[in-house]
Amino acid sequence: TMGLNKILAVSKTQDWEVVIGLETHIEVLSNSKIFSGASADYNPTVAPNTQACMVDVAMPGMLPVLNKHCVEQAIKFGLGINAEISRHSRFARKQYFYPDLPQGYQISQPANEPPVVGRGWVEILGDDGNPKKIFIERAHMEQDAAKNKHDMHPTKTFVDYNRTGVMLLEIVTFLDTKNPENNSYITSPDEAERYLRQIREIARALGVSKANMEEGSMRADVNVSVRPVGSKTFGTRTETKNMVSFKFIKTAIEYEARRQVEILENGGTVSQDTMRFNQGDGTTSVQRSKEDALDYRYFPDPDLLELEITDEEIERIRKTMPELPTATRARYINEYGLSEYDATRLTETVDISHWFD
Ligand code: ADP
Numbered sequence: 529t530m531g532l533n534k535i536l537a538v539s540k541t542q543d544w545e546v547v548i549g550l551e552t553h554i555e556v557l558s559n560s561k562i563f564s565g566a567s568a569d570y571n572p573t574v575a576p577n578t579q580a581c582m583v584d585v586a587m588p589g590m591l592p593v594l595n596k597h598c599v600e601q602a603i604k605f606g607l608g609i610n611a612e613i614s615r616h617s618r619f620a621r622k623q624y625f626y627p628d629l630p631q632g633y634q635i636s637q638p639a640n641e642p643p644v645v646g647r648g649w650v651e652i653l654g655d656d657g658n659p660k661k662i663f664i665e666r667a668h669m670e671q672d673a674a675k676n677k678h679d680m681h682p683t684k685t686f687v688d689y690n691r692t693g694v695m696l697l698e699i700v701t702f703l704d705t706k707n708p709e710n711n712s713y714i715t716s717p718d719e720a721e722r723y724l725r726q727i728r729e730i731a732r733a734l735g736v737s738k739a740n741m742e743e744g745s746m747r748a749d750v751n752v753s754v755r756p757v758g759s760k761t762f763g764t765r766t767e768t769k770n771m772v773s774f775k776f777i778k779t780a781i782e783y784e785a786r787r788q789v790e791i792l793e794n795g796g797t798v799s800q801d802t803m804r805f806n807q808g809d810g811t812t813s814v815q816r817s818k819e820d821a822l823d824y825r826y827f828p829d830p831d832l833l834e835l836e837i838t839d840e841e842i843e844r845i846r847k848t849m850p851e852l853p854t855a856t857r858a859r860y861i862n863e864y865g866l867s868e869y870d871a872t873r874l875t876e877t878v879d880i881s882h883w884f885d
């Protein structure tokens with residue numbers, strides 16, 4: 529595609545294509561946190577550490593209690609991305625040590641079991657101008673961490689626990705490694721942006737999240753690999769963590785793709801590293817190599833019951849859902865004869881499509 533040829537212009541001998549996988553975190557709207565009664569209205573104007581309770585700061589003996597509304601939000605989003613809703617799933621502890629994580633583990637859902645939201649898809653405008661399905665592997669519920677503040681004192685870091693325990697939904701795109709002919713994944717920086725905008729649009733239309741990158745209520749980890757055009761296997765990918773701007777995400781993908789092509793064309797191999805993005809010059813650099821990969825020692829959280837969802841609950845939630853951007857777009861095209869482009873622009877935000885209606 530056009531986008532690709534531009535990226536991979538470094539190549540003289542071989543045509544390359546880029547393969548992109550996104551792990552998108554959205555902060556879910558709810559009155560209280562996913563496992564505690566503290567206010568989940570995390571915003572920078574609230575005084576630090578005024579919305580964190582004993583459960584959030586992990587005082588001994590505190591017990592988490594699952595917030596039903598949070599589960600409903602996950603189901604609603606799952607239906608919005610055409611996904612299977614698991615009738616049965618569990619919560620797990622993902623162990624690591626960091627000052628923004630007072631428990632010493634994050635309550636998430638097991639990486640190797642179906643979470644509450646299973647396989648789904650969204651449709652975006654592909655680089656070739658045709659609608660393209662992007663497959664989603666899963667979306668799971670988890671707790672957000674606290675916020676470390678490094679810029680308040682020359683030698684100290686401050687921690688604000690207000691954000692601790694606000695619910696996140698992590699949405700992971702699917703790569704069909706067993707069937708590489710299946711091209712329902714993101715293959716350019718522009719498609720990555722259109723995918724993220726689509727996720728944002730759906731989350732907002734459903735009232736599931738503000739999904740605002742500037743405010744940090746939407747963040748993405750960006751997995752990038754390259755492979756020779758026509759290759760039947762995928763290349764080794766790198767992962768650039770915690771990206772909070774469409775522009776930087778596109779820059780990071782372009783930079784990573786070029787860097788990997790250069791390595792491969794010089795006879796080297798790409799190493800499966802975790803990268804950091806440097807905003808100043810638009811480059812990436814290694815943050816953690818594969819050898820240092822963390823072992824999270826997931827195990828089912830013994831403080832929480834397993835999550836059972838009935839068909840009736842799913843149907844009840846389905847009935848409350850508004851028309852989603854994909855359907856609105858189709859209505860504008862079919863009923864008003866708008867172009868695909870105009871219809872896409874008018875459904876980019878809920879406010880605009882309401883105004884247009
Ligand atoms: P992890 O949990 O280690 O981050 P996953 O296997 O869950 O890894 O993958 C995370 C994301 O990376 C998914 O969106 C997946 O599609 C994507 N991904 C996996 N392999 C590749 C690859 N070779 N190139 C690009 N993206 C990839």
Ligand code: MG
Nearest residue numbers: 551749751767
């Ligand atoms: Mg990851």
